[in-house]
Amino acid sequence: MGKGYKLPARIxxxxxxxxxxxxxxxxxxxxxxxxxxxxxxxxYTESDKLPTVSERIIAPDGSIGHEMIPVESEQKVVIRDIHSRIVMNYNTARAMYDWLDEKLTALEAEWDATGTGPMFDGPETGGLEQ
Structure with missing residues (x-):
């Protein structure tokens, strides 16, 4: 900064x-x-994979039976739908880390004070990969 430059009092x-x-x-x-x-x-959000087809049996009297899903695989498939992609540099990631830590610390202090906990998922659940 050059001589005579004055920093603003606030932003x-x-x-x-x-x-x-x-x-x-x-x-x-x-x-x-x-x-x-x-x-x-x-x-991402996770959900069970939807079947590719479903069927109903029609009885001789014309009534429609319950819906059936043919077994497509013995393996359960979960779809992870990526809905948002974010790229950030180190400084932004560090600031976000500090911000999240501050918010989580405040939330945990509130739980301790009220004897409550997470509304939905427990503190040991949730996805963080790689």
Whole structure:
């Protein structure tokens, strides 16, 4: 900075939201460090794979029976639908880490004070991959 430059007393941040921005739920995240040294996060939700077909038997009297799903595989398949992809540099990732740590510490302190816990998933569940 040159001589005579005076730093501002404060900075104001104003937030604007893109029309396309949507609130998304995440069951987990898959990602890692990319070849450029940036952190990549791919947030996903999980659900059982839908069957490709279902069938109903029609009885001789014309009544329709219950819906049946042909067995396609002996293996359970879970679909991870990646809905959001984020790339950030080290400094942003570190700031996000610190921010999350602060929020989690406050939440855990509230649980301790009230004798409650997570509303849905337990603290040992949730997806964090790679």
């Amino acid at each position: 104001r941040y104003e937030y604007e939201m893109e029309k396309e921005a949507k609130l998304k739920y995440a069951h987990g995240v898959w990602g890692g460090v990319n070849p450029h040294g940036e952190i990549e996060l791919n947030f």
